[in-house]
Amino acid sequence: MKKIVIPLLAALTALPVSAEFIYRTPAGVEVGNSANEESGGQGGSACSNLSVGDQCAINGENVIYAGDFNGESLYMALTNQGETFVAGTYGYTTGATSNDGHANSRTLFDAALMGYGSHNPMNGYANPYLACMNKGSNWYVPSSGELSSAITSLVGAGADGSFPNGYHVTSSESHSNLVVATQGSSGASASIHKYSNFPVRCFAKDQEQKLLGVGPRNNVALIGTNGLTTSSYSVSSNNPSDVPQGAFDGVDMNYNGNDYGYIEGIKNRGFWIPATTSEEWIQVDFGPNKTVNAAGISIKNHWLAMNGVWGHYPKDMTVKVSMDGVNFTDHQTFTNMDRQAVITLNFASPLEARFVRFHFHSNYGDPYLEIGDIEIFE
Numbered sequence: 001m002k003k004i005v006i007p008l009l010a011a012l013t014a015l016p017v018s019a020e021f022i023y024r025t026p027a028g029v030e031v032g033n034s035a036n037e038e039s040g041g042q043g044g045s046a047c048s049n050l051s052v053g054d055q056c057a058i059n060g061e062n063v064i065y066a067g068d069f070n071g072e073s074l075y076m077a078l079t080n081q082g083e084t085f086v087a088g089t090y091g092y093t094t095g096a097t098s099n100d101g102h103a104n105s106r107t108l109f110d111a112a113l114m115g116y117g118s119h120n121p122m123n124g125y126a127n128p129y130l131a132c133m134n135k136g137s138n139w140y141v142p143s144s145g146e147l148s149s150a151i152t153s154l155v156g157a158g159a160d161g162s163f164p165n166g167y168h169v170t171s172s173e174s175h176s177n178l179v180v181a182t183q184g185s186s187g188a189s190a191s192i193h194k195y196s197n198f199p200v201r202c203f204a205k206d207q208e209q210k211l212l213g214v215g216p217r218n219n220v221a222l223i224g225t226n227g228l229t230t231s232s233y234s235v236s237s238n239n240p241s242d243v244p245q246g247a248f249d250g251v252d253m254n255y256n257g258n259d260y261g262y263i264e265g266i267k268n269r270g271f272w273i274p275a276t277t278s279e280e281w282i283q284v285d286f287g288p289n290k291t292v293n294a295a296g297i298s299i300k301n302h303w304l305a306m307n308g309v310w311g312h313y314p315k316d317m318t319v320k321v322s323m324d325g326v327n328f329t330d331h332q333t334f335t336n337m338d339r340q341a342v343i344t345l346n347f348a349s350p351l352e353a354r355f356v357r358f359h360f361h362s363n364y365g366d367p368y369l370e371i372g373d374i375e376i377f378e
Helices: 035-039 101-115 129-132 146-158 244-247 303-307
Strands: 055-058 060-071 072-077 167-175 178-183 189-193 232-235 280-297 314-322 327-336 342-363 373-377
Touching: 060 146, 072 146, 129 303, 146 167, 146 178, 146 373, 189 327, 232 244, 244 280, 244 373, 280 314, 303 373
Parallel strands: none
Antiparallel strands: 055 060, 060 072, 167 178, 178 189, 232 280, 280 342, 280 373, 314 327, 314 342
C-alpha cells in the first residue's frame, strides 16, 4: 500500500493534560481506572463466538468485534476519544514498528514520558497512548495494521457505521518525525508528523495485560502500595538529600529527564545516590513473601546520556534475595548493563522472597552512581 505524507498543519493547539492524567495520584495507582480493571477482561464468555460488528463488554465498556489480525481478535471502542491528540516523541526514533499495537503503545508512551523528542505529555500535549491506556491495562492505540484490518473487516460486514471518515493516529512509527495514520473509510495508511492533531480510536484485548515499563503500572515496589511505607526501604549508604524511598516513588521525568517522583512529601530529591560507586545496595522489604519476574531501573539525568555522558550509569549488579533480611543469596547477576534511560531486567527464573536487594558492583566511571527509580514487577 503506497504511503503519502500529509502536509504540515499550519497551527497546532497544545491540549492540556490533567495532573491525574500523568499519574500524580497520592496513592500512586497504575495506568487505568482500578475499579474498571477489577471487572477484568471478559475473556472467553462475553467476547466469544462473535460475528464482525457484534458487541461485547471489556472492563465494563462495550466494544465492537472487528475481526482477527495475526491470530488475535480485535475489539474496538464504540467511539473516538473526546479530543484530538499528538503522538509526541517528535525527532526521536522509538522503534515502535511492530504490528502489535499494545506493545507499540507502551513503547511510544514510555519514550514520551521519558522526555524523548518534543510535543510530549509533560509539555502539555494530549497523548493518545495515555488516553487509551488510562482506560485499563488491556487498552491501547492500534497499530496501522490492526486498524486497517479492523476497518476492512467492518466495511466488509457493513458494520462500519460508527467509524468516522478521516485519518486516525495509530501506534506505528515510520520515522523519528512521523507516525502512521489510517483512513477511516478505506483503511489506507499515510505518514503524519508526530505533532499533528488527529483523533484516536482505542482498542482493547479481552484479557488484562501486564505492562512492564516505566511508570507505576503493575509495579509492586511503589511506596504507598502493597503496604509499603518509608521504613520498607533501606540502603548501604546515601547522600543525606537522597532518602531510600526516593528510588521507589514512581518514575516521572521532567523535560530534562530528571526523576522527581510521583508522591510528594516523601521523595526528597526523588532518587538515590550512594556514598560510593561500588558495592552499594538498596533493598525493599515486602513483609510477606513476593514472587516477581522482572524489574526496571530508571536513571537520573538520562539527558546526559543523550549527549554521550554515560559514567553515572550502573554497570554490574546482582539481585539478591532473603527471607530474614540478614542472610542473602544471589538470584541473578547482570553485567555490562544497557545504558538506557530505563534498564529492563528480565529474570531467568521468578524469585520469591520477602527482601529483594539490588547490589551495585560498579558504574561506568563517573564519581557518582545515580539511580532515579526502581520498579519490580510480578
